[in-house]
Amino acid sequence: xxxxxxxxxxxxxxxxxxxxxxxxxxxxxxxxxxxxxxxxxxxxxxxxxxxxxxxxxxxxxxxxxxxxxxxxxxxxxxxxxxxxxxxxxxxxxxxxxxxxxxxxxxxxxxxxxxxxxxxxxxxxxxxxxxxxxxxxxxxxxxxxxxxxxxxxxxxxxxxxxxxxxxxxxxxxxxxxxxxxxxxxxxxxxxxxxxxxxxxxxxxxxxxxxxxxxxxxxxxxxxxxxxxxxxxxxxxxxxxxxxxxxxxxxxxxxxxxxxxxxxxxxxxxxxxxxxxxxxxx
Numbered sequence: 001x002x003x004x005x006x007x008x009x010x011x012x013x014x015x016x017x018x019x020x021x022x023x024x025x026x027x028x029x030x031x032x033x034x035x036x037x038x039x040x041x042x043x044x045x046x047x048x049x050x051x052x053x054x055x056x057x058x059x060x061x062x063x064x065x066x067x068x069x070x071x072x073x074x075x076x077x078x079x080x081x082x083x084x085x086x087x088x089x090x091x092x093x094x095x096x097x098x099x100x101x102x103x104x105x106x107x108x109x110x111x112x113x114x115x116x117x118x119x120x121x122x123x124x125x126x127x128x129x130x131x132x133x134x135x136x137x138x139x140x141x142x143x144x145x146x147x148x149x150x151x152x153x154x155x156x157x158x159x160x161x162x163x164x165x166x167x168x169x170x171x172x173x174x175x176x177x178x179x180x181x182x183x184x185x186x187x188x189x190x191x192x193x194x195x196x197x198x199x200x201x202x203x204x205x206x207x208x209x210x211x212x213x214x215x216x217x218x219x220x221x222x223x224x225x226x227x228x229x230x231x232x233x234x235x236x237x238x239x240x241x242x243x244x245x246x247x248x249x250x251x252x253x254x255x256x257x258x259x260x261x262x263x264x265x266x267x268x269x270x271x272x273x274x275x276x277x278x279x280x
Contacts, residue, residue: 004180008173011156024152031148032061038141042203052127060138063118064111071110075248076238108146108227109252115142132212132267139219140203143196146223147189154185161187161233184234191226195219211271213263220260224253 014021036057043050073081073088081088119138123131153159157172161182169180199215202208208215231250241247 003167004169004171005183006173007154007157007170007183009155009157011174022152023155024149027148027152027155031145032057034144034148035060035138035141038144039137042137042140048129055126056122056134056138059118059122060115063114063116065106065114067114067117068106068108068111071107071113072105075107075110075252077105079240108149109224109249109256112256130212132216136209136213136215137203139216140199141196142219143192143194143199143223146192147196150185150189150192154183154189159234159237160184161230161235164233181235182233184230187230187233188226191230192223195222195226198222207268207271211267213267214271217260217263217267220256220263224256224260228253228257 009023011024012020012022013026036053039056040050040053043053069088115138116135119135120131123129123134127134150159157174160170160172161184163169163179164182165180166182168183170183171177171180195218199219202215202218228250231247231253234249236242236247238248244251
């Protein structure tokens, strides 16, 4: 019987010293490519011109990246970044000395907020479709993209859980670990994939597809409920969380889940009311 899994994978697919191509970057790109083609198919099925899809993708990617970066800096490490604002937007560190760091730190809650804001901007400038029509459809493949990002975290040997005796525990040897830990990256990836599969199924139902905000609400509920409970077995990301009964990820998830519940009930009530008047 396997007691644990030794994880000693080089995070770089190509490593030429000063130049690297990491699995994380590749999986990040794959996630957005998957999302692009799923939304493209949805557009075609509904007879919507796909000509705006390229610019929509740019908005989603930039909104997600900017939001995720700001979310990390503000929610998780503001004590540092409030005195080093330039490092939020530049992949370098000026403290204690200048050196290249890459953009270390992205937060999924901030990414979700960033995509919402970018969709609001895009909807006003570039499409005649309503905001909720647009974001409901963007939400469908987002779980697949999130799963790819979590797999990237696995290759980076980062964002994992407490020690465990379960047979699927991972020993993250690159970090010097000798005891197996919960591979919470895989837990999250699994539930993110399930979320997108559920949304694809719900989309096929006319009522759920046309109740504006319903699919987004379900997305919020499934993704961030899973995130809330997985956080109980995940290592804290920053020091100040050690004395908290609920960590930052859980505190940020609660209002999003509640917002999702509101969207589900509000959208269905509005859809049923509108269709009742139409029938009468």
